[in-house]
Amino acid sequence: MGLFESLFRTSSSNKSAALAKERLQIIVAHERGSRRGSPDYLPALKKELLEVVRKYVPVDQSQIKVHLDREGGYEILELNITLPDEEQRYGRD
């Protein structure tokens, strides 16, 4: 092994902690994402909710928003449905 190569080896092994950190940041971010990301039932929930709402009020897919939030130890499922004006009035007594 030449001087150049051995110099290179030393310097790259000196960086092994940096490499460890980089690999950890990637894997941990990935695992947190799958752990804390939105649950896989959300799309189905959204679709079924839409079906129920449509029995009473004509709304379309784009007017319903389902959002899952985490705050401290709580999970908040936020549901936002924008009702069309006329129907809204019709629904009141």
Next chain:
Amino acid sequence: MATVIVVTSGKGGVGKTTTSASFATGLAQRGFRTAVIDFDVGLRNLDLIMGCERRVVYDFVNVINGEANLNQALIRDKRVENLYILPASQTRDKEALTKEGVEKVLNELKQSFEYVVCDSPAGIERGALMALYFADEALVVTNPEVSSVRDSDRILGILASRSRRAEQGDPPVKEHLVLSRYAPERADRGDMLSVEDVLEILGIPLLGVIPESQTVLQSSNAGVPVIMEDGSEAGAAYGDLVDRFLGKTLPHRFITTQKKGFLKRLFSGS
């Protein structure tokens, strides 16, 4: 009201039992009535580290099953007042720790102790889940090494989602990082993750850094928690850790290399 603290990590062999023994001893030395429970069913170890293995008569599972009462099973430490050990069972029945059983024992302990320390087994199976389920606070023991850091992150995820506090929507389990087996000279050379690296990745407050130390092995040979070894760095680091846990603000020691030059060595006489 008593506080339940789990000492956990995911990965095995990182220093959970060493930490549990010294942490519980330190709390008791400072006057708090403390019980430490070995949750490692089938692989009892804490009794050896605490030096009370020959006084084990009944164990945790005996109490759960009603075969002994808590007072019969608790071992009173001979050296430190206020300190009691509840040994693990050597049964091979992994189902022996039921949620109801563990809860019953913890509730009883909480009536007469101020701190209950739960030494978790490795892994993310039943024993580890039971050890953390009822916790109010967690000491996450991590070594500056990739697999340990990753496992600690997974345990943090479990604390945040599967502890009783998480399930009931109570304030979350308070997390503390214990970075153990730290070798400052290796971190300085760049071939070991540094304190800052680990903190940046895990993102939880640092309670203490325990240096890699020969004394840990020696004290475990003798059955004396390392916190009781006067003059040892690891022991002093555990002492600081306990004081910080109890609210003191102390600088972290043993995290930088002591580069003593010739003159300095000459004048400091060491």
